[in-house]
Amino acid sequence: MKNQFVNKPVRKKDAMALVTGKPVYTDDIAPKDCLICKVLRSPIAHGIIEEINTAIAEKVPGVECILTYEDNPGGRFTMAGQTYPEPSPYDRLILDKRVRYVGDAVAIVAGDDEKAVDKALKLIKVKYREIPAILDFRTAKDNEILVHPEEDWKSLCPVGADNKRNLCASASDALGNVDEILADCDFVVEGVYHTKANQQAMMETFRTYSYMDTFGRLNVVSSTQVPFHVRRILSNALGIPKSQIRVVKPRIGGGFGAKQTVVTEVYPALVTMKTGKPAKIIYTREESQIASSPRHEMEVTVKVGANKDGKIRAISVYTLSNTGAFGEHGPTTVGLSGHKSIPLYSGLEAYRFSYDVVYSNVCSAGAYRGYGATQGIFAVESAVNELAAKLHMDPVKLREMNMVREGMIMPAYYGETANSCALDRCLSRAKEMIKWDEKYPCKDMGNGKVRSVGVAMAMQGSGISSCDVGSVTLKVNDDGFYSLMVGCTDMGTGCDTILAQMAADCLDCDLDKIVVSGVDTDVSPYDCGSYASSTTYVTGMAVVKTAEKLREKICENGAALLQVEKEEVEFDGNRVFVPGGPEISLKDIANQAMCNNTNALEVTEQHSSPVSPPPFMVGMVEIELDKITGQYEILDYVAVVDCGTVINPNLARVQTEGGLVQGIGMAMYEDVIYNEKGKNYSSSFMQYKIPTRLDMGTLRVEFESSYEPTGPFGAKSIGEIVINTPNPAIAHAVFNATGLWFKELPITPEKVWRGLHGKN
Amino acid sequence: MKIKFRLNGKMVTDEVVADTPLLEYLRSKGCYSVKRGCETSNCGLCTVLMDGKPVLSCTTLAVRADGKEILTLEGLQKEAEEFGGFLADQGADQCGFCNPGFIMNVIAMTKELEDPTEEEIKEYLAGNLCRCTGYQGHLRAIQAYLEAKQGGIL
Ligand code: FES
Ligand code: FES
Numbered sequence: 001m002k003n004q005f006v007n008k009p010v011r012k013k014d015a016m017a018l019v020t021g022k023p024v025y026t027d028d029i030a031p032k033d034c035l036i037c038k039v040l041r042s043p044i045a046h047g048i049i050e051e052i053n054t055a056i057a058e059k060v061p062g063v064e065c066i067l068t069y070e071d072n073p074g075g076r077f078t079m080a081g082q083t084y085p086e087p088s089p090y091d092r093l094i095l096d097k098r099v100r101y102v103g104d105a106v107a108i109v110a111g112d113d114e115k116a117v118d119k120a121l122k123l124i125k126v127k128y129r130e131i132p133a134i135l136d137f138r139t140a141k142d143n144e145i146l147v148h149p150e151e152d153w154k155s156l157c158p159v160g161a162d163n164k165r166n167l168c169a170s171a172s173d174a175l176g177n178v179d180e181i182l183a184d185c186d187f188v189v190e191g192v193y194h195t196k197a198n199q200q201a202m203m204e205t206f207r208t209y210s211y212m213d214t215f216g217r218l219n220v221v222s223s224t225q226v227p228f229h230v231r232r233i234l235s236n237a238l239g240i241p242k243s244q245i246r247v248v249k250p251r252i253g254g255g256f257g258a259k260q261t262v263v264t265e266v267y268p269a270l271v272t273m274k275t276g277k278p279a280k281i282i283y284t285r286e287e288s289q290i291a292s293s294p295r296h297e298m299e300v301t302v303k304v305g306a307n308k309d310g311k312i313r314a315i316s317v318y319t320l321s322n323t324g325a326f327g328e329h330g331p332t333t334v335g336l337s338g339h340k341s342i343p344l345y346s347g348l349e350a351y352r353f354s355y356d357v358v359y360s361n362v363c364s365a366g367a368y369r370g371y372g373a374t375q376g377i378f379a380v381e382s383a384v385n386e387l388a389a390k391l392h393m394d395p396v397k398l399r400e401m402n403m404v405r406e407g408m409i410m411p412a413y414y415g416e417t418a419n420s421c422a423l424d425r426c427l428s429r430a431k432e433m434i435k436w437d438e439k440y441p442c443k444d445m446g447n448g449k450v451r452s453v454g455v456a457m458a459m460q461g462s463g464i465s466s467c468d469v470g471s472v473t474l475k476v477n478d479d480g481f482y483s484l485m486v487g488c489t490d491m492g493t494g495c496d497t498i499l500a501q502m503a504a505d506c507l508d509c510d511l512d513k514i515v516v517s518g519v520d521t522d523v524s525p526y527d528c529g530s531y532a533s534s535t536t537y538v539t540g541m542a543v544v545k546t547a548e549k550l551r552e553k554i555c556e557n558g559a560a561l562l563q564v565e566k567e568e569v570e571f572d573g574n575r576v577f578v579p580g581g582p583e584i585s586l587k588d589i590a591n592q593a594m595c596n597n598t599n600a601l602e603v604t605e606q607h608s609s610p611v612s613p614p615p616f617m618v619g620m621v622e623i624e625l626d627k628i629t630g631q632y633e634i635l636d637y638v639a640v641v642d643c644g645t646v647i648n649p650n651l652a653r654v655q656t657e658g659g660l661v662q663g664i665g666m667a668m669y670e671d672v673i674y675n676e677k678g679k680n681y682s683s684s685f686m687q688y689k690i691p692t693r694l695d696m697g698t699l700r701v702e703f704e705s706s707y708e709p710t711g712p713f714g715a716k717s718i719g720e721i722v723i724n725t726p727n728p729a730i731a732h733a734v735f736n737a738t739g740l741w742f743k744e745l746p747i748t749p750e751k752v753w754r755g756l757h758g759k760n
Numbered sequence: 761m762k763i764k765f766r767l768n769g770k771m772v773t774d775e776v777v778a779d780t781p782l783l784e785y786l787r788s789k790g791c792y793s794v795k796r797g798c799e800t801s802n803c804g805l806c807t808v809l810m811d812g813k814p815v816l817s818c819t820t821l822a823v824r825a826d827g828k829e830i831l832t833l834e835g836l837q838k839e840a841e842e843f844g845g846f847l848a849d850q851g852a853d854q855c856g857f858c859n860p861g862f863i864m865n866v867i868a869m870t871k872e873l874e875d876p877t878e879e880e881i882k883e884y885l886a887g888n889l890c891r892c893t894g895y896q897g898h899l900r901a902i903q904a905y906l907e908a909k910q911g912g913i914l
Pocket of ligand 1: 795796797798799800801802803804805806807816817818819
């Protein structure tokens with residue numbers, strides 16, 4: 001096995017199609033005769049539909065059908081794309097009599113064209129009985145108003161859920177006696193950190209089309225990260241067997257977790273089921289902003305205690321998470337807020353992590369890159385920075401003293417050992433890159449402006465341990481080219497390419513000899529999908545295993561053709577040979593496998609990991625802040641990442657840069673704002689601002705690699721961790737410029753100005 | 761309404777409903793490179809060239825094409841491949857959904873600005889959003905492309 005492609009910056013296999021604008025996305029390939037589907041949405045935050053009159057709307061020429069709760073076909077289900085049994089409660093119907101947030105689905109209209117559908121939407125008459133809404137999630141737990149009073153609400157896993165208390169999940173975990181240790185510490189910092197909902201804002205909004213195939217089966221083509229979960233979820237939602245459903249994923253215009261929730265699939269699928277006709281739904285940006293799967297709003301209460309010499313002794317984290325109207329990813333995201341923040345610090349005498357996840361009457365939350373770790377790391381890293389300030393200690397030094405290092409056990413991370421960890425090297429390299437010692441904490445520019453720096457560390461996981469499954473099929477075709485069939489979902493991240501890089505190295509062949517295909521649930525091998533930073537690590541390992549087995553098969557067939565024993569031959573990628581003796585080319589083996597052969601040159605292997613090795617990173621930012629206006633900008637952001645072996649340096653770098661900028665947006669201005677009636681004001685890119693290329697300063701990314709023994713070629717994950725440092729690093733830099741701690745995101749210039757001028 | 765215009769080099773005569781946005785019209789003509797990312801003229805994904813100038817096709821009516829020359833990426837395949845190769849060599853093609861609109865504007869920029877500075881590049885392209893790349897890879901690709909052009913490699 002030569003290292004020809006792994007760790008090389010090769011182009012993505014689909015690159016040229018993408019850059020030349022080829023029609024490869026869902027809406028580009030949808031049949032032209034699809035019925036257009038749209039959803040009528042609730043104007044109120046909480047209520048019961050008392051009457052719904054569709055008679056006039058149905059008369060609009062071109063309208064095919066209007067579906068209401070009376071047409072709901074299946075039982076309660078969850079839209080969360082998770083492994084069965086899902087931790088997320090079964091709390092929704094496609095169409096329900098109760099509406100639970102402004103934007104909730106009331107009816108589906110399908111028709112020949114958009115104009116007819118739009119007209120019909122306006123003509124549906126609905127009478128609601130309004131119910132008081134829970135709009136402040138701090139009041140949700142044990143509120144007398146229940147978001148899910150229904151008897152058929154169901155939680156499949158023991159996550160501490162109780163719909164009669166508005167609880168989607170609740171649990172706690174501890175080591176030692178935190179209160180005692182904190183009481184004994186010289187210094188304790190305590191803070192309450194509030195992070196808001198955020199939109200993934202992938203450029204391609206949610207979309208799906210569906211049709212019935214030759215065999216009378218429902219075919220669904222969707223922009224999704226979780227095709228196999230979509231199949232199960234549709235089966236639950238529609239009340240039809242899984243065998244009657246096929247799901248295909250074309251190219252996806254970005255996901256970032258948003259598409260780990262089955263946001264749009266049910267609507268056209270139901271229309272196709274009812275009418276037998278092809279149907280599609282393309283969410284508007286507005287719908288993607290108000291009726292989707294944003295980040296969970298969280299309020300994280302942190303206490304960190306240390307001795308005066310800087311030794312951190314105890315951390316306690318309590319997280320209150322807002323899952324909104326439905327519980328998608330509620331029970332799971334919250335866990336990361338503690339399990340992926342506390343373990344950054346080693347040698348704790350005690351820790352405690354507890355949480356409640358509550359229902360409220362806002363848009364259901366979902367999965368967004370970082371998945372709770374982002375929120376928890378903002379809180380814990382901010383508290384540690386505050387601790388450093390209290391101790392009058394350089395925050396980098398404080399971290400050097402306390403951070404997790406290779407070989408250490410991480411009790412708050414399920415007791416896993418950090419078998420690969422270059423966090424220390426990441427920190428020292430980042431410090432060099434930004435010239436920390438010169439710049440910390442700030443420099444007055446003499447014109448009302450201050451330049452300051454901030455720091456944060458981060459971790460994430462690599463797949464969900466003892467849960468995520470990745471499988472791969474490899475087969476040899478005519479002339480000896482390979483098909484690599486995967487069930488994980490490339491959403492622009494480039495996993496089709498990096499898995500091919502690994503396969504090419506395992507099979508000692510050229511990258512062009514590997515043809516990648518995915519995903520089609522009828523033919524792709526099972527994969528839980530691309531989320532939880534699993535693909536490189538979990539599915540990558542499946543590639544390694546599969547290729548190993550396939551090499552054996554190639555040797556078997558080669559040996560048989562050479563009429564020698566299998567043990568005598570070797571395979572070098574091009575030929576099977578007896579050293580110093582006869583040989584046969586892979587081409588001949590492949591072609592002869594198509595005639596009078598019984599040993600198929602095809603292998604499927606599956607992988608799942610008992611551990612989820614964390615990638616680590618350090619982010620440092622330099623900002624310039626105007627003390628008169630509160631305005632500040634990013635000058636420089638350096639990030640040093642340990643994702644184990646970097647499979648493709650270009651793709652890993654761009655992942656990092658993309659994640660940093662999303663994090664910068666979250667830290668500085670991305671904000672989902674609801675009015676007092678529960679209406680989402682951040683419903684467009686006009687109101688919900690994401691960073692442009694003028695907003696990110698200069699990003700500088702480097703890698704400090706460790707070698708993960710359980711990962712393919714030593715690799716860990718990269719996709720999610722990269723969003724975690726900007727929030728605490730920027731909050732820290734703002735403190736170093738102003739002396740003020742901001743504990744609620746986003747940290748807008750207005751908030752800074754108010755703080756500076758005593759207007760809070 | 762009747763319109764007559766040149767689309768990617770070919771004359772087209774057509775009947776269009778007056779309120780049809782150019783974006784939807786172009787997609788209905790098979791120009792699938794033209795993407796929609798918003799309804800508020802914020803994303804730049806729908807950028808096409810009208811008489812050589814970049815316009816947002818989402819907020820341009822199809823009837824405005826009358827008498828004009830419209831270029832989408834389908835009509836600029838050579839240029840797209842040329843610059844796109846640089847983008848791909850950075851891994852900054854990513855999901856690709858923003859690529860056509862972005863590349864249209866890069867093509868327009870290289871025609872309009874001579875030897876642009878980093879600031880000029882960023883400003884020219886500020887209206888093209890991308891959620892995947894964080895923009896730094898775009899900048900590397902553009903700088904490498906401009907260098908190659910100046911060096912006569914392209
Ligand atoms: S579609 Fe967003 S600017 Fe045109
Ligand atoms: S590459 Fe995905 S939005 Fe730009």
